[in-house]
Amino acid sequence: MLRLRLLTWDVKDTLLRLRHPVGEDYSAVARVHGVQVQPEALSKSFHQAYKAQSKHFPNYGLSKGLSSKQWWADVVKQTFRLAGVDEDRLLTPIAESLYQEFCSARTWEVLPGARETLGQCHQLGIRMAVISNFDTRLEKILSHCNLRHHFEFVLTSEETGFAKPDQRIFQKALRMSGVAPQQAAHVGDNYVKDYRAARDVGMHSFLLTKAEHANDGELEVPKEHTLPSLAHLLSLIKKG
Template sequence: MLRLRFLTWDVKDTLLRLRQPVGERYAAEARAHGVWVQPEALGRSFGEAYDAQSRHFPNYGRGQGLSSRQWWVDVVKQTFRLSGVREDGILTLMAENLYRDFCSAGNWEVLPGASETLSQCCQRGFRMAVVSNFDNRLENVLSQCNLRHHFEFVLTSEDAGFAKPDGRIFEQALRLSGVPPEQAAHVGDDYTRDYRAARAVGMHSFLLRAAGQDKEPEVPPEHLLPTLSHLLALIEKG
């Protein structure tokens, strides 16, 4: 059995997922203002706007004096502009509404098995925290989705000043917990940002890989989670 005391968790697509594609949510917001845009077009524009903003202002502009709120408002406006919406007043209104909206449980749902697995981990005495490439709305999102109480702390990349796969975000989490890396494990769905990055600082790591997803050749089967419900059995087997 692994001698683990501390578990850190990724959030998006590990514990929570969006209830509907971004393009659909943005199209619904536009309709509420009498603007009709195809969800598919908005989905493509969002990807383009998000990637460009991430390149120019990494980690929500944390190192360049931008607030994450402004970062997101700019992404939303640019998404609509790329889809042909030009009216500044409406762009600002939609961007503010969507920024606020993505704080709420209305846009997020808890993945199957997540609540039960977190509860069981707490019952077994594991200390737990979140390590996520997210902005400072995450505390509120987790509270709204009734998951926040499972964690000692929530460390976002915006708070830490470093985004996964930068090992310094994991080192910061280990310092906050006071637990050495060999007694800690990270659970996430991204091979590079979660699995490899945590292992690079000496932590154990589990990779959530749903059936049908490509398997990473470097990940031994005992580190792979077909669902979160498999976690405790893998820890006990290890």
């Protein structure tokens, strides 16, 4: 059995996922404000806006003096502009509503097996924390989804100023917990930002894989490090 003292977790698409495609939520909030835009158009334009914003202003634009709230407001406004809505008097309240809506348990759902797995890790006496490329709303989201109590602390890239795969966010988690890297493991769904990054600081790590990528040789992940579902984690820890 792996002698783990600390287990750190990614959140989005590891423990929580969006209940609906982004375009559906954007379209629903826009309707409340009297704006009609098709969800499909908004999903497409969101991905364009998000990609451009992330490229020009990485990690919520912290180095450029932006707040994450302003960063997201710009993403929302550009999403609607690309979909043909360009009136700031409409876009500002829509952006504010969406910022609040994405804190809600109405927007997020817990992945199958997550609650059970977190509970079982507690029973084994493993301390747990979060390392996530997220803004500071994550504390509220985890609380609203009744998961926050599982974790000693939540490290977001906005709070720390470093985004995965930067080693410094993992190193900060190890310092805060007082645990050596070889006694810690990280669980996430991204090969570069989660699996590889944690290993690069000397931690163990497990990669949650989608079925279609489970046997992707390019990932260079041994089978004993891959999780077809969260329910597989405990057996791998015990085998290790």
